[in-house]
Amino acid sequence: MVKRGIKSGPRMADRVYEDIRRAIVQGELKPGERITEEVLADRFGASRTPVRSAIVRLASDGFVDMTPHSGTAVKSRARHEIAEIYDVRAMLESFAARLAAERHEEHHLARLDGIQSELEELSAAARRGEREDAVDALSSLNLGFHQAILDAAGNPTLKDSANRLMDIGFLINTYASFDASEIDRSVSDHRKLLTAIRSRDGAWAEALMRAHILGARNSLIDHPPRH
Amino acid sequence: MVKRGIKSGPRMADRVYEDIRRAIVQGELKPGERITEEVLADRFGASRTPVRSAIVRLASDGFVDMTPHSGTAVKSRARHEIAEIYDVRAMLESFAARLAAERHEEHHLARLDGIQSELEELSAAARRGEREDAVDALSSLNLGFHQAILDAAGNPTLKDSANRLMDIGFLINTYASFDASEIDRSVSDHRKLLTAIRSRDGAWAEALMRAHILGARNSLIDHPPRH
């Protein structure tokens, strides 16, 4: 082989994993699309070995389906599967919200406040002018908010389980939150949630988070993204 | 290469994955123990390639820690991490119990009944004579019972998330349920749970399952297994 990609610092397999993952999440690789190891290897300037390693991990994470000698395809999910994922997320994250309310430290709150104010500003800006750039940023801030709550809950296993599901549903989320009213609802949900957590009201936080996620779930079912 | 293991049917990587997994779960490979690819390759009569593939999956599943150029080690978990895992399991499976109660079909109930009667017989037998053989069987039946409830809940994502955690905690479970009073408690919990599910009382089933798992969690914390 001639040359590896750009830099040789991190492991090639990791870079390939991240890249494929991102490609899937961003919709560059569509559900059902077949991916062959050789093509990916060429695309990333690597050999098949690290690509293989990456694919194995992606399969374990539920992003692709690997069938023995036939090939690998981006996993496609039926509507009801998406709904199921949201149901489980609702359980996990509402639990996290309760724990966060009950156990959070001051710095967790500070981080949540920071993210929330960015979220407020950005959504206000998005409602007016440059919405195009804002969607990605909002999506990422939204993710950050949920992460922060999971951190505040102080249960790494819980965070891990929830993240697995969040990652899988991320693509959907991105498109769904394109809707302006959805953005407003989400930001306002977060605001209430933050209040509940700040006042250490576990039950309230739990209920709000459940409603927040199930709300997203239902609006997603009513207005499915293009597929 | 000389010869591959015994049979050539399933993929070598899969067999290696299962074998290592089993070795870890059964305590043959102890937490913290380092495993090198070459040693495993020799042990299974395979080359490093499938072993590597298996290890990547095991790492993704949380059974081992893979550090870049330093090696792979069986993941060791602190006591509080085990407790965290049980907390999350309690959430997921109590949710599953509720869904199972509300939505189960007849055949789910039949399966549960079947497992439960086996469980009753075996625990009675264990209380008397041949306990040695019974422990593994009880453990496996117990697993089957929880699986059956997850199936009855009808949410594959939920089943998946719960399974991930159950697998990780399986080793602990095996040793913990060695205690006779634990076995009795567990069987009696199951009996009540089954009643709740049969009567389609979701809230009751949820509460029972939560108590069941948190009970196991607490007795595990009080009587930690050898490590």
Place this chain on the structure above:
DNA sequence: ACTTGACCCATTGGATACAATGAGCGAGAT
């Protein structure tokens, strides 16, 4: 025309050779 079977090829699965890296060890200096 439809079914069936054999063959070919694309693609993955596994083995081995080679490169890179991080850890441990020992020699030398202070």
Place this chain on the structure above:
DNA sequence: ATCTCGCTCATTGTATCCAATGGGTCAAGT
């Protein structure tokens, strides 16, 4: 004696070669 620097070596990371498999195609028979 201790600390540091560099070297060696065990082990992983990557590349490439060969084997195996399964699907698709094309042709022949009914």
